[in-house]
Amino acid sequence: MTNKIPSFKEEIDMIHVPTDKLNTIISNFSLDSVPRKQLAKRKRKRILIAAACLLIGLPTTAFGAVKVYDMIVQKQNYEVNISVTNMASNKSDKWYKLKVGHLPENMEADDADGMKYSFKDNYAKGGFSFILWRLGGNSDFSTLYTKGYKKVGISGRNAVIVNKDTGNPNMMFNRQVFLLFEEEGIMLESYIGNDVSDEQMMKVMENISLEPTTKENASFTADYDKAHLNKASKLTESKVIPxxxxxxxxxxxxxxxxxxxxxxxxxxxxxxxxxxxxxxxxxxxxxxxxxxxxxxxxxxxxxxxxxxxxxxxxxxxxxxxxxxxxxxxxxxxxxxxxxxxxxxxxxxxxxxxxxxxxxxxxxxxxxxxxxxxxxxxxxxxxxxxxxxxxxxxxxxxxxxxxxxxxxxxxxxxxxxxxxxxxxxxxxxxxxxxxxxxxxxxxxxxxxxxxxxxxxxxxxxx
CATH class of the missing domain: 2.60.40.1240 (Immunoglobulin-like)
Structure with missing residues (x-):
């Protein structure tokens, strides 16, 4: 299995990262050697962006019950919280490969792992960036700087589309989509660039699937472990020495x-x-x-x-x-x-x-x-x-x-x-x-x- 967070080349200053969650996520993933990654600093920035997606929130509004999972959504001021509860209390140990069955014209993968896509004439900016989360018993996701959300069904799956607003017009990713793969016990979190239309976004999301595979060939999947994340509060920020x-x-x-x-x-x-x-x-x-x-x-x-x-x-x-x-x-x-x-x-x-x-x-x-x-x-x-x-x-x-x-x-x-x-x-x-x-x-x-x-x-x- 790929042993790194999927690549992002977004401006890091536009992503606001909570220190406790960030430190824990970074501490658990190693970087590739120099020839493979080109720029280790860029990799660190990309990890920062991947880490920015995970915050813990308090859900209150019912989204609706399904066979195994219950999804709950709440918006308070500029924050949207999504909570997913495993009603069966089981955890999948199978491995999956993310398959993107449709891409807009002139768009291609930015990396060999197929977790980041951008338009050829706008390389490594905007487009689609994907993260897979293996759900635990209770998995909570929170998105900041939002102006609204809507609950939709995408190819028979529950999904939440979140529209973003930082107050800054230079925002590169202005939407997030959370797509629940109930049978697989996986949440797909997607960052959508402002160069992608709503129509293009929906067509891509409707043609995404997870294919069973081996651990070695699987797309990177982060385990959502709330108990482990809580330990992040014990970590301290590294201090720059002038x-x-x-x-x-x-x-x-x-x-x-x-x-x-x-x-x-x-x-x-x-x-x-x-x-x-x-x-x-x-x-x-x-x-x-x-x-x-x-x-x-x-x-x-x-x-x-x-x-x-x-x-x-x-x-x-x-x-x-x-x-x-x-x-x-x-x-x-x-x-x-x-x-x-x-x-x-x-x-x-x-x-x-x-x-x-x-x-x-x-x-x-x-x-x-x-x-x-x-x-x-x-x-x-x-x-x-x-x-x-x-x-x-x-x-x-x-x-x-x-x-x-x-x-x-x-x-x-x-x-x-x-x-x-x-x-x-x-x-x-x-x-x-x-x-x-x-x-x-x-x-x-x-x-x-x-x-x-x-x-x-x-x-x-």
Missing amino acids: LKKDSNQLFSVGQTVPVTIDQAGGKSSLNFVIEKVEVFDSIADFKQGNFNESGLDRLSEKKALDQTKNLMPYKRNVYKLGNGKDSIDQLTESKLVNLKFVYLTTTLENAGSQSTDAIYMYHPLRVLKSENNTWKYTGRNGFNEQSLMTSEVDYLEPHGNGKSYYNIGSIQPGQTVKVNLGYFVDADKLDSIFLDAFPNSGSGNTEDMNAKNRWWIDIRQ
């Missing part, structure tokens, strides 16, 4: 950064150098095929790029986050900001004695603030800034194709390759940007910004 200004893991432009990364054949040693940092107001002189399509899409959505490829000011919004139960997000600030393109000329040398596996050039750009002789993340608790800046690389030369955009291939022993990276950055953030180089290179306490497997490069302008 980057010391004299840390050995902090480098400057022109310095050689000795990097060790985990690969299938063992560890590979690399020397990474940022040779030069440049700032541009236009991307007209750059090869358009080297840009990450998602980055260009964001510019287009915000009208931040004119026909001659000059960067234009855009409106940056800041929201005060609601709790999802009694309140939703509220716009607190809207500011017109200028956008810049930060271009890095770098070199990467294989300092080892063996050729590397595929190298993935994923280097998030972080905005840090100075505090007590350290550098700390700038995020404000309880607020979400809707910026065109992301942690993604917006420009990469060379780069791979499609889903392997970050893959620049293998590097031979002693070989040095030139790699150019680019980022879209708000002009007022240029004096606080740092490169988080190879953040997924190996295991360790990644919450410690000074850890030996973290490498920070000061690229402030």
